[in-house]
Amino acid sequence: MSRPGGAPRRSTIGLVLAAAAPAAVVLIIVYFVLAAVIGQNGLLAWGDYKTERVAREAELAKVEAERARLQHRSDLLDPRKGVDPDLADELVRSRTDQVREDEVILQNR
Template sequence: MLFFGAYAVLGSNGILALGDYKRQIAARNKQLATLSHRRETLKNRVALLDPRHANPDMVDELVRKELNVAHPDEVIVPLK
């Protein structure tokens, strides 16, 4: 009986491990919220780049960023 009682308190699934489990769950929930927000952001960008009706501003932003192009009459201000 003593062994089972001690294991219920000190074991890997015992009462003392409950606080660690709660801390891990809170950390995972925070990570899930961050990843869900990132997923929604990417989902929105994909919708803006749909070939059937692409958003001209998003296309322009991507072309400038990926191909490093600019209009001849634009002034480029480098930022650190």
């Protein structure tokens, strides 16, 4: 079975098999391109990463400020440097509920 001009005629199955490999390669390339654009770590996720980074940096600033405050109080209570008498008195009185008769206590709530 030859065509005019001498070229052999391909069967339908032969054409499908011949097109299967290039089609599979194209599908794999399309998959990786889509994953690079809209995937979990793709180009569209960069905006989310930037937003999350800003939020994490703000949270880090708050935590570092709290850490600095606690470090300062810890330094005031360090026996090697000398305990701050006002802070020590404040802590003891607040934890033991000790008040002299001539003192007025203002509680912040």
